[in-house]
Amino acid sequence: SQTIHQWPATLVQPVGSPLSLECTVEGTSNPNLYWYRQAAGRGLQLLFYSVGIGQISSEVPQNLSASRPQDRQFILSSKKLLLSDSGFYLCAWNQGVSGVSYGYTFGSGTRLTVV
Amino acid sequence: GESVGLHLPTLSVQEGDNSIINCAYSNSASDYFIWYKQESGKGPQFIIDIRSNMDKRQGQRVTVLLNKTVKHLSLQIAATQPGDSAVYFCAERRIIADSGGSNYKLTFGKGTLLTVNP
Numbered sequence: 482s483q484t485i486h487q488w489p490a491t492l493v494q495p496v497g498s499p500l501s502l503e504c505t506v507e508g509t510s511n512p513n514l515y516w517y518r519q520a521a522g523r524g525l526q527l528l529f530y531s532v533g534i535g536q537i538s539s540e541v542p543q544n545l546s547a548s549r550p551q552d553r554q555f556i557l558s559s560k561k562l563l564l565s566d567s568g569f570y571l572c573a574w575n576q577g578v579s580g581v582s583y584g585y586t587f588g589s590g591t592r593l594t595v596v
Numbered sequence: 597g598e599s600v601g602l603h604l605p606t607l608s609v610q611e612g613d614n615s616i617i618n619c620a621y622s623n624s625a626s627d628y629f630i631w632y633k634q635e636s637g638k639g640p641q642f643i644i645d646i647r648s649n650m651d652k653r654q655g656q657r658v659t660v661l662l663n664k665t666v667k668h669l670s671l672q673i674a675a676t677q678p679g680d681s682a683v684y685f686c687a688e689r690r691i692i693a694d695s696g697g698s699n700y701k702l703t704f705g706k707g708t709l710l711t712v713n714p
Contacts, residue, residue, distance in 0.1 A: 487639075515702075524685065525640070525704040540701075571639050584630045585702060587639035 483508035487572045487588030494595055500545075500559040502591050504572030507553065512574040514555040515585065516547055519569040531555060567595045608711045615673040617708045619686035622667060626688035630702070631660060631671045634683045643671070643684075676712050683707040 487504045494500060506512050516528040527540045529547035537547050544563050548556045555572060569592050573585040609615050621629070627648045632640035646653045646660045646669075653660050659672040669686050687702045 522706075524706040525687075525702075527701060527703075530701070573639075584642050584645055585640075586642070587632075590637070590639045592637070 483574075483586065485572060485574055485586055485588045487591060489591060490589065491592045492594070494562050494593065496564055496595055497561045500557070500562050500566070500593070502557040502570055502572075502593075504555040504557075504588055505553055506555075506574045509553070509574070509576070511552060512576060514549060515573040515575075516555065516557050517571040517573060517587075519571060519590075521568075525571065529557070562595045564595050567593055569593075605706065606709045606711070608713060609676050611676060611678060611712055611714050613676055615671075615676045615680070615710060615712075617671045617673075617684050617686075617710065619669040619671075619705055620667060621669060621686070621688045623688060623690060623703075624664070624667065626690050628689040629660070629662060629669050630687045630689070631658075631669075632685045632687060632704075633680075634685065634707070636682075640685060673710075676710075678712045678714060681710055681712045683709050 484507045485504065511533065514531045517525045518528055519525050528545060529537055529539055531537050531549045534549055534552055537549060544566060545557060545559050557570060559566060569590050571590045572588040575585045607615060607617060628645065630645045631643040633643050634640040644653060644655045644658050644660050646662050648664065651662050657674045661670045671684060673680055685704045685707045687704045690701050
């Protein structure tokens, strides 16, 4: 069965520090991968998506970047965190049109607090 | 901005009652809709989905209704239980234009907080 792992679960970082959040998927190949951010009491905002290794699309301009160094690995980064980067970050995956799963499967999330 | 919104941000029901959570969407090109449940501090979990060529789909204790005429989606939970307390999101799926038809964008609403009172 497929599983998605996301870590760390919580993170407190000072303003101006770097960030690296990692997400990995097991039990599948060539998944579509997504990073979402959820502000407190708000919906889910798509930040990045990737349809393959090295292929990253950004949905919104921001202080963050994403990379996909391996097929089932998706990394969210920042060189210098801002207070506004605080939030709940969620990684998700799904298959394409021919896959059996149309919806996303989400990871357990990372609670980032920038202080 | 978000094109999928919810009519009510909070809903409080008594245990055993039926719950109805509503959602409006704006993009008639969306072909697939999903309801997610998110418990505090956790990632969203898939509940039920419906394709745009259907108007009703039933699961265990849950039913999703789709009215394409008015672009309205609802989630009905029968015999609501305390464990159903969570934030519920509807999401609409659209194919991303530059993905060759193999990738999707899910747009989420802000969510409805369902509280079940014992």
